Amino acid sequence: MITRTLQKIADMCGGTLGSAADPELEISGVITDSRKITSGCLFVPLAGDHFDGHDYSAAALTAGAGATLWQRDKGAAPEGAVILVEDTLAALQRMAAAYLSETGAQVVGITGSNGKTTTKDIVTSLLEGQYKVHKTQGNFNNHIGLPLTVLSMSEDTEIAVLEMGMSARGEIALLASLAAPDVAVITNIGESHLLQLGSRKEIARAKLEIAEGLKPGGLLIYNGDEPLLAEVMAEAAFQAPEGMQSVRFGFAADNDVYPTGMMTHIGGMTFTTVYVAEERAFTLPLPGRHNVSNALAAFAVARHYGVSEANIEEGLKRLKLTGMRIEVIVTASGLTLLNDAYNASPTSMKAAIDVLQSMKTDGKRVAVLGDMLELGPEEADFHREIGGYLDPALTDLVFTYGPLSAFLAEAAVKSFGPERVSAFTDKAELSAALNSQCSSKDIVLFKASRGMRLEETLNSLNEHFKQT
């Protein structure tokens, strides 16, 4: 984490020391929540939807913070070590950019509608055998999360792997301007946040802002199976940096990185590809064809940094995936739970259904699917599309949760019949139905948008089977 004198911190964030501040005071770490203060940290108060951090600056100092930023338009600053700034969020971002530059770390920025977190985890696992790597924790991928990620990295980090999320134009541009990536990855163009962007082409334009933020001579690694990306890059408005290199990954053989074979097995996927010289087989401890796509993007990053095939194989073995991304949980009772409840959009929903329908079981395959949010005016049709995508020969029961998922159920009934499809808007009723209709031999998929918190229903079913 960042460790600097108070004066240096003030210089990095464009602030001015308050009269009581000791310029030589050592600051270590940056915290934005007064309830999580660490000794000697810099507290950065942010104004949010429910609180204004400035109301907690004095408490933060009392709790052991070494100093606090203070926004000039917030009235009288508290007594003690204060750095006065025009805007605390802008100061946080400026500090992060300065720190990243001072460390000299290489930066890999990862964006895309789906797979940012997964690909970030795979990239990290492939690189860390040869480099000191720091990566985004959880989903800290926005205008606050990315700066905090950077400020938490150690001074001797060699490569920072930073997830960049967005839900509006300009957001990736801001993150890329802060991070100045050496390598930018675009995993795919799906439908996430279509409500705000309006079209998939506009989503592609938003994601390609990462390329425009590359350092000169930087490398863009993008999904070559997605025509919208090439279309947008051909537009006059797209401003590639000087000397930009590019590598395309995907399933089509005209990509630079693509699989020459794939096989699903109980522990994940095995695929063959030409990594450096000749075709090799690699085992990915993750289910789903979509995760092969993510792995191929990560391979392109690893090859750029000269990672050996031996380290690739070791990296895949030690892969630590962030939870709730098609996480396979086999309970003591034998019930298999697919926890894919972190978020959902049509592309990721289909990918999850493909995983469920490809798994072998002596019991039933059960899909528990909740609302997909932020999809815009066509949201009902997107849910109907998923209902029609389910295969009654491969999925046995369908349970839906949420008002939008009623459209999914309506479409599924046409091929499953009413006795195999149940729609709910109450979690307790959904859980009761699952408890009575599922058996310990079943595989049960849970997937919905973050806002549905469907992991609560997964946990309820898990608890039920622990007691039976």
Ligand SMILES: CC(=O)N[C@H]1[C@@H](OP(=O)(O)OP(=O)(O)OC[C@H]2O[C@@H](n3ccc(=O)[nH]c3=O)[C@H](O)[C@@H]2O)O[C@H](CO)[C@@H](O)[C@@H]1O[C@H](C)C(=O)N[C@@H](C)C(=O)N[C@H](CCC(=O)N[C@@H](CCC[C@@H](N)C(=O)O)C(=O)O)C(=O)O
């Ligand atoms: C500002 C902040 O961190 N807020 C977090 C806080 O929210 P809450 O509503 O409780 O408080 P306020 O925001 O009103 O509080 C303002 C500050 O005051 C501090 N404070 C409060 C009380 C107190 O006693 N002492 C205090 O010091 C407080 O700490 C605030 O700093 O808590 C929530 C629950 O934990 C957090 O969720 C909330 O975090 C916000 C949402 C945030 O942006 N956090 C980032 C660090 C982050 O990266 N979060 C990611 C989610 C990112 C995301 O959604 N990404 C999108 C794509 C980008 C969309 C973009 N348009 C956007 O707006 O984000 C995606 O699809 O992935 C995460 O946590 O996963």
Ligand SMILES: Nc1ncnc2c1ncn2[C@@H]1O[C@H](COP(=O)(O)OP(=O)(O)OP(=O)(O)O)[C@@H](O)[C@H]1O
């Ligand atoms: N390449 C992909 N194509 C389709 N779905 C994917 C892909 N990669 C991951 N997913 C699915 O998308 C969901 C989110 O995965 P992940 O968290 O890795 O993506 P993300 O882009 O970080 O999401 P978010 O925008 O919420 O941060 C999971 O259900 C996961 O299984």
Ligand SMILES: C[C@@H](N)C(=O)N[C@H](C)C(=O)O
């Ligand atoms: C976490 C939040 N930004 C998000 O991903 N929202 C979408 C709609 C989801 O919850 O799936």
